[in-house]
Amino acid sequence: MPYYIGDVIKDSKNLVARTPEKFRETGVDVRLDVRAEKVDRDKQTVRLSDGTMVPYDSLVLGTGTTAFVPNAPGVGMEGVFVLKTLPDAIAIKSYLREKQCRKALIVGAGFIGLEMCEALSGLNVATEVIDLAARPATRWDPEFSKIIHEELTRHEVGFSPNTGMSSIEAGKDYRLRLNTNSGVMEADLILIAIGIRPNAKLAVDAGLRIGKSGAIQVNFSQKTPDENIYAVGDCCEVYHRVSRQWTHIPLGDVANKQGRVAGINVGGGSMIFPGVVGAQSFKVFDLGVAAAGIDESEAKESGYHPVSTIIWGDAIARSLPGEKRLGIKMVADRATGMLLGAQAVGARGAVERINTLSCALWTGMRLEEIAYLDFAYAPPFSPAWDPIHIAAQQLLKQL
Amino acid sequence: MPYYIGDVIKDSKNLVARTPEKFRETGVDVRLDVRAEKVDRDKQTVRLSDGTMVPYDSLVLGTGTTAFVPNAPGVGMEGVFVLKTLPDAIAIKSYLREKQCRKALIVGAGFIGLEMCEALSGLNVATEVIDLAARPATRWDPEFSKIIHEELTRHEVGFSPNTGMSSIEAGKDYRLRLNTNSGVMEADLILIAIGIRPNAKLAVDAGLRIGKSGAIQVNFSQKTPDENIYAVGDCCEVYHRVSRQWTHIPLGDVANKQGRVAGINVGGGSMIFPGVVGAQSFKVFDLGVAAAGIDESEAKESGYHPVSTIIWGDAIARSLPGEKRLGIKMVADRATGMLLGAQAVGARGAVERINTLSCALWTGMRLEEIAYLDFAYAPPFSPAWDPIHIAAQQLLKQL
Numbered sequence: 139m140p141y142y143i144g145d146v147i148k149d150s151k152n153l154v155a156r157t158p159e160k161f162r163e164t165g166v167d168v169r170l171d172v173r174a175e176k177v178d179r180d181k182q183t184v185r186l187s188d189g190t191m192v193p194y195d196s197l198v199l200g201t202g203t204t205a206f207v208p209n210a211p212g213v214g215m216e217g218v219f220v221l222k223t224l225p226d227a228i229a230i231k232s233y234l235r236e237k238q239c240r241k242a243l244i245v246g247a248g249f250i251g252l253e254m255c256e257a258l259s260g261l262n263v264a265t266e267v268i269d270l271a272a273r274p275a276t277r278w279d280p281e282f283s284k285i286i287h288e289e290l291t292r293h294e295v296g297f298s299p300n301t302g303m304s305s306i307e308a309g310k311d312y313r314l315r316l317n318t319n320s321g322v323m324e325a326d327l328i329l330i331a332i333g334i335r336p337n338a339k340l341a342v343d344a345g346l347r348i349g350k351s352g353a354i355q356v357n358f359s360q361k362t363p364d365e366n367i368y369a370v371g372d373c374c375e376v377y378h379r380v381s382r383q384w385t386h387i388p389l390g391d392v393a394n395k396q397g398r399v400a401g402i403n404v405g406g407g408s409m410i411f412p413g414v415v416g417a418q419s420f421k422v423f424d425l426g427v428a429a430a431g432i433d434e435s436e437a438k439e440s441g442y443h444p445v446s447t448i449i450w451g452d453a454i455a456r457s458l459p460g461e462k463r464l465g466i467k468m469v470a471d472r473a474t475g476m477l478l479g480a481q482a483v484g485a486r487g488a489v490e491r492i493n494t495l496s497c498a499l500w501t502g503m504r505l506e507e508i509a510y511l512d513f514a515y516a517p518p519f520s521p522a523w524d525p526i527h528i529a530a531q532q533l534l535k536q537l
Numbered sequence: 538m539p540y541y542i543g544d545v546i547k548d549s550k551n552l553v554a555r556t557p558e559k560f561r562e563t564g565v566d567v568r569l570d571v572r573a574e575k576v577d578r579d580k581q582t583v584r585l586s587d588g589t590m591v592p593y594d595s596l597v598l599g600t601g602t603t604a605f606v607p608n609a610p611g612v613g614m615e616g617v618f619v620l621k622t623l624p625d626a627i628a629i630k631s632y633l634r635e636k637q638c639r640k641a642l643i644v645g646a647g648f649i650g651l652e653m654c655e656a657l658s659g660l661n662v663a664t665e666v667i668d669l670a671a672r673p674a675t676r677w678d679p680e681f682s683k684i685i686h687e688e689l690t691r692h693e694v695g696f697s698p699n700t701g702m703s704s705i706e707a708g709k710d711y712r713l714r715l716n717t718n719s720g721v722m723e724a725d726l727i728l729i730a731i732g733i734r735p736n737a738k739l740a741v742d743a744g745l746r747i748g749k750s751g752a753i754q755v756n757f758s759q760k761t762p763d764e765n766i767y768a769v770g771d772c773c774e775v776y777h778r779v780s781r782q783w784t785h786i787p788l789g790d791v792a793n794k795q796g797r798v799a800g801i802n803v804g805g806g807s808m809i810f811p812g813v814v815g816a817q818s819f820k821v822f823d824l825g826v827a828a829a830g831i832d833e834s835e836a837k838e839s840g841y842h843p844v845s846t847i848i849w850g851d852a853i854a855r856s857l858p859g860e861k862r863l864g865i866k867m868v869a870d871r872a873t874g875m876l877l878g879a880q881a882v883g884a885r886g887a888v889e890r891i892n893t894l895s896c897a898l899w900t901g902m903r904l905e906e907i908a909y910l911d912f913a914y915a916p917p918f919s920p921a922w923d924p925i926h927i928a929a930q931q932l933l934k935q936l
Contacts, residue, residue: 379911389914390914390921391911391912391914391921391922392911394921394922395909411909412906412909413911414911415911416911417911417912417913417914418913418914418915419913419914419915419918420915421915421917421918426917426918428913428918429913430911430913487889489913489915489918489919490886490889490892490893490918492913493889493893493912493913493919494889494892494893494895494896495896496893496910496911496912496913497893497894497896497897497902497910498896500902500906500910500911501900501902503896503899503900507811507899510794510810510811511895511896511899512778512790512791512812512813512814512815512816512829512895512899513790513816513892513895514816514817514818514827514828514829514888514891514892514895515788515789515790515816515817515818516817516818516819516820516888518820518825519818519820519825519827519888519889520888520892522789522790522793523790523793
């Protein structure tokens with residue numbers, strides 16, 4: 139009989155509660171509010187926090203990640219949050235509703251922090267973001283970070299670069315005070331969004347292999363070196379088709395796919411997970427921001443000889459009204475002309491272009507072909523020469 | 538010295554007039570209001586309608602297409618239009634402005650006819666479309682034609698299926714009367730949009746080869762069998778990467794690319810045109826409609842063993858507001874699992890999905906891979922399992 143155990147289900151308690159029949163019908167024993175504490179690989183059992191031992195034929199680890207919180211004074215105070223789980227989100231919403239928040243500080247200008255700028259501003263909470271880096275969204279080119287920064291400014295969200303938190307204490311004008319290397323800031327709510335770490339302890343304790351990324355090592359079948367143990371989702375590594383390395387890319391869509399692959403293999407079928415190209419996007423106010431593949435420094439590390447270009451084009455025909463400025467960056471290998479990475483930013487069409495280029499990255503397509511790809515052109519959807527064509531043609535000149 | 542001669546430039550007279558300096562600077566002799574009447578391949582000269590003979594080293598034919606008008610009484614009457622050239626558009630706009638049109642009839646429910654529904658309705662002209670077929674947009678699956686038909690209805694545009702025109706005469710309640718096999722209709726404006734034919738006469742007279750599509754045969758370099766004569770754009774054939782046949786797909790973006798390829802080859806460079814996958818889109822009111830590749834019957838003709846499926850998914854995360862229903866059809870080869878064609882229809886995200894699948898079609902990607910492609914997932918832009926994944930997984934079951 140299959141079991142589901144642990145945190146992830148616990149977080150989704152309401153969801154599970156709505157469909158207990160469905161689980162029972164399929165013969166699945168869902169155990170909530172317990173934690174898997176130890177895996178005994180020889181005996182093929184898992185010890186739960188309530189003391190029971192559960193035997194297994196196949197074990198799937200889906201232990202996810204935990205939001206990283208620095209070891210700084212005050213991080214445990216009321217009003218200081220991370221945003222990783224459904225209960226985190228509910229806690230933030232409850233706090234906002236009950237405490238009449240006027241101001242919020244977000245520590246970390248990654249995609250979670252930036253998405254929360256829009257959410258908090260939308261609730262009329264004055265919002266400011268700080269980051270240790272000189273700019274927001276450092277995965278993206280500085281030229282695109284600048285656009286993101288402008289979008290924050292346009293919506294009255296402050297951004298403090300080169301700023302790290304040292305401690306949190308009670309505030310004077312607002313509930314909380316954040317001490318940083320660039321001075322003191324106050325707010326009613328502080329969100330810490332400086333990254334996540336894989337929950338690999340159960341695997342480490344069981345002697346399974348951990349990759350250099352800190353996540354659990356798996357093969358294409360999502361299997362660990364133990365024949366009977368699989369790992370899926372944010373807790374494990376994933377093969378990057380462009381860098382050709384195993385890396386840690388904890389994203390929901392990837393986790394979904396890995397779960398299915400493991401499930402099919404556990405169930406006696408055969409399936410491999412084909413890997414990822416590192417596609418990612420987020421929305422910050424009116425701006426779509428997306429990327430796939432690798433940047434110049436990752437390309438160098440992998441052994442490629444990167445060249446890159448940024449072009450500014452139009453997402454739709456220039457003759458049509460509306461905001462349509464679209465920036466596309468492409469990185470390619472000088473020797474082969476193979477596309478290695480792409481980034482896009484714009485009020486419309488950015489994510490869609492990156493999805494198309496994800497497909498190109500997937501197959502190792504060269505710029506020469508990308509420059510003449512056949513798209514479903516019509517003026518409301520693109521110019522006759524799409525920004526993708528223009529960027530590829532521009533970059534071809536550097537080969 | 539390069540020459541540009543003929544209709545296309547004539548249509549764009551205003552455009553050229555704005556940049557005569559630019560043409561002169563580059564040493565290009567632009568001749569307007571003349572027509573190339575005869576090509577003498579032995580003497581390498583072109584006779585113009587003003588009697589002059591122009592010598593050439595390389596000749597590029599870009600004679601385009603002509604809107605097809607049936608040989609029916611009354612098609613030459615005032616108020617009866619086609620829409621192919623810039624002057625056609627100007628004539629329609631002038632007529633609409635000057636004649637207080639209350640009602641328009643569109644003959645032909647292809648993409649030009651359907652785009653004009655939106656344009657005319659937007660000017661408060663009551664609009665009705667007729668077509669010989671039982672449904673609009675026959676390139677698309679009947680299930681999608683139904684959605685298009687519903688979109689017309691929702692915007693009070695009538696559609697008369699199985700209806701062909703026989704003649705036009707003066708009207709009683711409106712300026713014009715259209716006689717059809719299903720009765721008499723009246724309107725102030727009639728637009729005939731039942732397709733186009735390649736302008737291949739110059740090539741035919743010169744003894745160049747014409748394909749079974751009626752368009753001029755070229756090779757990958759856009760060259761005709763005559764070493765010194767090229768053809769580009771709507772007048773010539775194009776290689777379809779999926780059907781692996783030379784066909785006629787007269788679209789602006791394809792023409793642009795072919796022009797560049799021929800230009801580079803004429804100029805002493807070397808470049809091939811890699812072909813198309815038949816990507817196409819149009820917008821009708823709030824609906825995006827797109828397709829790429831081939832359908833079941835084209836697949837059979839080409840020798841494939843097609844299977845197909847239609848799924849209805851969400852263009853963005855279900856939790857977000859707004860119209861997001863998206864239909865995707867996929868056609869694949871049963872033997873190899875290779876994607877052969879895709880169609881999409883929806884208020885958002887349809888064209889973008891087809892562009893991504895165009896890239897997949899370009900490289901001959903199989904469903905197995907498409908079902909697990911890595912996209913830049915975020916809820917404002919797609920569900921974690923994109924409709925593309927769902928359609929591919931659905932169709933995989935039929936292999």
